[in-house]
Amino acid sequence: MDRVKAYLRFLGTSFAVNVQAVVEYRANFLVQTFGMMLNNAAFAFFWAVLIGKVGNVGGYGFADVMLIWALVSSSFGLSHAAFGNVRSIGQIVQRGELDLYLLQPKDVLLNVLASRTVVSAWGDFAYGFLVLALLPGLSPGRFALFAVLIVIGAAIFTATFAAAESLCFFLGDATGISSAVTEFMLSFSLYPESIFGRGMRWVFYTILPSAYIAYVPLAAMKALDWGLIPPLLGIACLYAAASYGFFRLGLRRYESGNQMGARI
C-alpha cells in the first residue's frame, strides 16, 4: 500500500512539474490549447452539415457524434497530458535515452511516460468538457460519469500506444506501425461504430480497443448507466497489465547506448 501511495505521489509530482513547465510559456500554451480546440471544432461543423442534410448517420444523431468526440477527445487529451511520452517511447529507446530512466529508482515505464506533457493535449482535454457543457441534459451525475469514463479511456489509450511503441524493442524502427495504430485508433473511435459493419467489430474489441473508449462509454452516457463502469475498469486494467508486461519483455532486449545525460 505504501508503494502505491509513493507512486501516486510520484505521478502527482511529475504532473505538477510538467504543468509548471508548460505554463511558463503562457502564450504558447494558450495558442496550442485553443488551436487544438478549434481543430476539433472543424469536424463538429462537418457533422452538423452532414446530419443536417441526411437526418442521421447509421443511427447516430448530431448529439451522439458530439458525445463520441467529447469522450475520445478528453480521453486522448488526458492520456497525453499526463503521460506525454506515450508516443515517444520508440524514439527514446532508439536514441539510447532509456539509460537515464534505468538508473533512477522508479519504475522505468511509469517514469518515462510521466516525464513529459504534450501541450496541445490540454486543448483536446478541455474540448471534451466544453462539448459536454454545450450538449443538452448536463447534470452533476452525467458530468461525474463522463469524468470516470475519460479516465478509463485515457488508461486504454495509454496502454495501447505504449504497447505499439514497445514494438521497437523487437523490430528496431517501429514508428510506421506505431503511427498507424494511432491513426487507426482515432479514426475508428471518432466515427459511428455502425458505419464499419459487423465484420470489423472484433477489431474494436481486441487489438484496437476503440469500443471501450467510444462506443461502450457512449451507451453508458446515453443511459446514465454506472453499471458499465466495473467491467470497463476491469478491461482497462487488463490492457494496462498486458501493455506493461509487453514493455518489460521488450526491455530485456534493450542494449544501452552508453549515453551520458542527466534529468533534473
Next chain:
Amino acid sequence: MSGSERRAFRGLRMKARKYAVAASVSFRERTAYGGSFLGTALAYALFVFVFSRIWGTVYAGRADIDGYTRAQMIWYFIVAELPGMALSGVFWSLSQDMKSGQVAYLLSRPYSFVLYSYALGAGKALANGPILLAIGCALGFLTAGPPPLSSAGQGAGLVLGLLLAGSIYYLLNLAIAMTAFWVEENAAFFWIFQKLALVAGTLVPIELLPGAARRAAWLTPFPAMSYAPAKLLAAWPGTGGALGLLGYQAAWALLAALACQAIYALGRSRLRVNGG
C-alpha cells in the same frame, strides 16, 4: 530571333534550369527515403476507407445528395484530399527552417527564395502525388467502381486542376510559415488554415454547405485547393465550367505567389543570424 532575344531566352532557360534541378533533387530525395512516406500513405488510405464507409451508410436508400451519387462522393473525397496529403508536413519543415535560421543560408544564393522553395515543394508533391493517387484509385475502384472519367479533356483538366491545387496549397503554407519572421509560435495560424481547408471543400463538396457558408467559402482560396480538382473528376461541369474553375485556381495561385513574395520581402529584413 535577334541576338538580344536569343540571349534573353538563354538567360530564362538557365534560370528555369536552376529550379528544375532543385525540384529534381527534392523528387529523388523523396523516392530514396520512401519509408518516411509510409505513414502519410497509410493515413490517406485510412481516410478514404472511413469516408467510403460513411458515404455507404449515408446513401443507404438514397440515390443522390445535392446532385452527387455515392460513387461521385467517394471519388470527390479521393481527389479533394490529395493535394494536402501529397504536401503533408511542408508547413512544419518550412516553419522550422525559418525559426532555426536555416533560411539564412538560402538568402545569399543566386536564386529567388520563393521560387526555390516552390521547386522543392513541387519535387516532393510530384513524388508523393502519383503514389497517393494510385492508392486512392485502387480504393475508389473497390468501393465505388470506376472513376467518372469520360474524356481525355476531363483527364487533362483534372491533372491541371491538381497541379494548380497543389501549387496554391504549397504557396499558402509557405506564406503562413514565413509569419515566423514576426511571430515565432505560428502553428495556430496553420491549424486554422488547415481546418478551414477541410470544411470548405475537402470533406464535402461546397454545394452541401449552408448558403452563407457556401458564399463565404467562394471568397477564400480553399475551394481552389480541393473542391476544384475534385469537382473536375466527380461531377464534370462541362468545358465552360471547367475553364471557369481552372481560371479561378490560376487567379488564386497568382495571388498566393504574390503574397509569398510580399511577405518574404517584408520579413527578410527582420532576420537576425548569430554565428555561422
